[in-house]
Amino acid sequence: MTENPKLDRLKELLSEVDDLRKAATLLFWDQRVMMPPGGSEARAEASATIGRLAHERFVAKELGSLLDELNDEDYDFESFEASLIRVTRRDYEKAVRVPPSLTGEMRHASATALSAWGPAKEKSDFAALLPHLQRNLELRHRYVECFEPGNETYDVLLDDYEPLMKTAEVREIFEGLKRDLVPLIKEIADAGPVDDSFLHEEFDPEAQREFCYAVVRRFGFTDEQWRLDTTQHPFMCTPGEGDVRITTNFRPNDLTSVFASMHEFGHGVYEWGVDPSLQRTPLGSGVSLGMHESQSRTWENLIGRSRAYWRFFYPQLKDVFPAQLGSVDEEAFFRAVNKVHPSLIRIDADEVTYNLHIILRFELEQELIDNRLDPKDLPGVWNERMDEYLAVEVPDDAHGVLQDMHWAGGSLGYFPTYSLGNVMSVQIWERLKEDLDVDEQMERGEFGEIREWLRSHLYVLGRKFTPQETIERVTGSRIDAAPYVRYLRDKLAPQHA
């Protein structure tokens, strides 16, 4: 309870909306992890209803009037009260601009397109997906028109995933990345191949799972507050405070699938660490997709692909898989899981080339929404640029433009958050390293202080501030790619490796 009855009423209304969203989260999780397939039609209906009710209650007149009457400037900028009013008002002002009919059309179009995407990818048949992409694009144009024009059309799309971030800022960051990473990739290629063949022998999925449990338990996973399940596509969700659920999969011939657990743990621990006082309000989750990715990448890459981490865990892994790894020493293993090699598929890409996959998609998205690129020309342009950026030849659209579900799902503006996350992860990590000797901790298999630093400096903030405000509070700087490039070069350039 606060001292302001209007604020209390606002909180009450918001907690109902949040409960509906949490129920929707559980419906989603259950559908992917537990539900018998026969339940899918009824589940689609229930999810649509719950989603619609959450939206209706959020854009309700009473909530709008309370926001009109409440003034965040009556409170300290940093206070819960000011943040709640400020952030809720921004969410509200965005939400009321989109007519429910358009939301319904977009939801329906993405569901239809996603159903078409699977078979289209299977058959490498871009033509089968094209009408759905055109429809999604048309609806996205109508969506953009609901908002005040920004400097660039793409700004509106980006804002849904990375609030208040501008296309021009991202472009500048990505131009810098491209300038620095393309030559780095060349240097690495010139130094000759790294052997990672031993990562692709047979690895019993059950044994992989046991190893991953051991890892995430050392990270902070407990049976009291977490679950780890198996699904085709790994994901994380939180159906309620104190209830963090991650999923992963284990490919029998690919030991790198263990990194997915660390990645999802990173998403989970961010949500886990949000200040409990922010729960059941719009402040009670991670601030943006980019910041979320910064944490999944921290636990997957900055921790999980570091020498210090493997100093502790490699002996354990060798014990689990003596036949496959018995003759592989720690350094060879470290180099293998950090192998840089241009390839076709984004989700399998290494830390360096990954960003080029993203930059390609970011550019194409802008060209599509600005009508500079006709969707039917996507495969050709895709393949050209894969050649230009990564010198990779795309054999078919299944391994090219059809590989990701994002565009079929109607998500334009989502991709750049992946690389923004990479960039921010290192900024935060460098700041953390000023306070903690992370290598010394990781070599001992200790992650509690690292987790606690991240919790108390970052996770705890939830959505109180914008992503840029958040990164500035944690690191003292705005988003900046220089530390990230330095990190990649230090770790992966041939003279260092």
Next chain:
Amino acid sequence: MTENPKLDRLKELLSEVDDLRKAATLLFWDQRVMMPPGGSEARAEASATIGRLAHERFVAKELGSLLDELNDEDYDFESFEASLIRVTRRDYEKAVRVPPSLTGEMRHASATALSAWGPAKEKSDFAALLPHLQRNLELRHRYVECFEPGNETYDVLLDDYEPLMKTAEVREIFEGLKRDLVPLIKEIADAGPVDDSFLHEEFDPEAQREFCYAVVRRFGFTDEQWRLDTTQHPFMCTPGEGDVRITTNFRPNDLTSVFASMHEFGHGVYEWGVDPSLQRTPLGSGVSLGMHESQSRTWENLIGRSRAYWRFFYPQLKDVFPAQLGSVDEEAFFRAVNKVHPSLIRIDADEVTYNLHIILRFELEQELIDNRLDPKDLPGVWNERMDEYLAVEVPDDAHGVLQDMHWAGGSLGYFPTYSLGNVMSVQIWERLKEDLDVDEQMERGEFGEIREWLRSHLYVLGRKFTPQETIERVTGSRIDAAPYVRYLRDKLAPQHA
């Protein structure tokens, strides 16, 4: 769509309510089967919100006005339309009588009492639960006052579980049962003990589970539409059409735990068989707790404790547990799983004595709600009547009045539905036997025709008609205990056994 826009609108509103209820069902299932314990506080809040919203939307003015404007007599009594209006109106008229504040108080009181019940039972400390029972009873009195006075106060309570059933009818049925069963129990006791010691050796729970899967798969369980999980207390729920979930547990030293799977399958297959056209309306589930129990008892007892069933399954069970059952012949096994023996605990009671446990509770509930029995005197009266009806001496309240959670949960009027279910199960089974040679089918391990008969005659009806109308449609008679008593005597009386 129907030809009446008002009816269509009613259906639309009801489908939203149903979606909320299905989401609530999933929240409930997940909490008991999957949720990490840390999520319980947030889950309680989300469940309360979803439950409240479902109620608010059901008692909304628009829905009431539509019911005022629609007339079920414009349609055939048996039609979907007439049934929908008739049943919804009855539900609505009941729901609007109870003020939300009272519902909230009752929900809160039961939650508190249930939390106290576990430890009280653990310590056999009736005094610790007493104030909660008094509070529940006081709230139940206020609840009863929301309704037109019936012939008896208890009528109002009973109606929530067995719609339109009257206390006087149940009393008459139960008096008949008591009159017939008490001497039967004596006859059986006089015939000397049955050996069932081999049911209490060590039985690997994993092996029990495999056997139960084999059984329910033959009954009609498919991975496409069903789940079977393990929980402390077995239950069934349906979070959506085509998604039937049963849970059970396997006690390592008690082979009779396999009957719980068959019991829950019976609940599940009833929901599974409801006509799809009734889904997402108030007609889309089983008609009453009693009728539900009739089906769980059919699959557990009429099928699962029959000679013909074990003719097929006993050889399989012996293969699974050769050490424990190798020297036990089929008839001895059949007699052991049908052993009649007065005992302390309702849920472990045999088919005959079970009903005396129920009659005892039914009588005490009436005395409590009529203020003829002070809750503080419950233990004494309980123990006296256990002696009178079953000649069983109660050693402590944990094995007596504290054994069930129902009263702590605020459920008064629920218990009689268990025995009503037993009674109805045999009426329906006898009617089914006129059309099918069930023994011949079961001996071959065939259950498809039995299931299909039950589906097409009973399950398909959902809540279209009242329980009495339903049993009359299926069997041609109102509820009648005679067939049930005949069945028990034929199967279990000494001269037959």
